[in-house]
Amino acid sequence: MENILKVEELTKKYFNKVALDKVSISFEQGKIYGLLGPNGSGKTTLMKVIAGLHKQTSGQVFVNGNPISYKTKKDVAFMPTEDFLYPWMKAKTLGKYFSDMYKDFNRAKFINLIEKLEISKENKVSELSTGLKGRLKVALAIARDASIYMFDEPLNGLDPISREKVMNLISEAFNENKVIIISSHLVSELETYLDEVVFLKNGIIELKGDAESMREENGKSIEALYKEVY
Numbered sequence: 001m002e003n004i005l006k007v008e009e010l011t012k013k014y015f016n017k018v019a020l021d022k023v024s025i026s027f028e029q030g031k032i033y034g035l036l037g038p039n040g041s042g043k044t045t046l047m048k049v050i051a052g053l054h055k056q057t058s059g060q061v062f063v064n065g066n067p068i069s070y071k072t073k074k075d076v077a078f079m080p081t082e083d084f085l086y087p088w089m090k091a092k093t094l095g096k097y098f099s100d101m102y103k104d105f106n107r108a109k110f111i112n113l114i115e116k117l118e119i120s121k122e123n124k125v126s127e128l129s130t131g132l133k134g135r136l137k138v139a140l141a142i143a144r145d146a147s148i149y150m151f152d153e154p155l156n157g158l159d160p161i162s163r164e165k166v167m168n169l170i171s172e173a174f175n176e177n178k179v180i181i182i183s184s185h186l187v188s189e190l191e192t193y194l195d196e197v198v199f200l201k202n203g204i205i206e207l208k209g210d211a212e213s214m215r216e217e218n219g220k221s222i223e224a225l226y227k228e229v230y
């Protein structure tokens, strides 16, 4: 298995607040990772540094062996938590907008995906419920052809049906050449989809490993372990 993403001694400070404290971790292709932790543990910061949106204070991140730069952005598809969708845009216009922004964005695939998610390409963002907007954001990331896909809290604010649809969409998009990282504090909804789990706490990796072995060794679910760590 190849490490397509390597984080070495990564520290990120916002003024004097340490959001990530010498975090080191490698991500292997062909695996789905859960980045778990409560609010403020550093999940978003880690994803934004990997996506090249935040500059680290110290340490290194390598994507497919290359240090983070504008060149590595094409390898990383990132879905932020923020609501970045323009309310006046139709779904199909968003597809056009994204294909102008990312060379690897597949518009036909995007339209196909949203239709599966019960969104019409003629729908305006402002007409969509929170659940449908959540699905749309995930589809925008999945329609890119990247090697690393990161979803920051994709289940937040979604009802159980939308959560299941979003998780099915993410796992369908997955193959052995890709790595998927999903951040969440909703561990039970995510648990069955994960190969590896990473517990972040106050900017430090508290626990990480293969989800199955963790369950076996501890004789409890990842959710129960999560409650113990926090």
Ligand SMILES: Nc1ncnc2c1ncn2[C@@H]1O[C@H](COP(=O)(O)OP(=O)(O)OP(=O)(O)O)[C@@H](O)[C@H]1O
Binding pocket: 014, 017, 018, 019, 037, 038, 039, 040, 041, 042, 043, 044, 045, 046
């Ligand atoms: N722009 C910023 N300026 C100052 N402090 C920040 C900034 N962004 C994040 N922080 C702080 O860094 C720490 C880590 O935040 P981060 O958003 O990465 O955590 P998180 O695990 O993603 O939490 P959440 O689920 O709330 O987004 C927190 O203490 C947060 O207050």
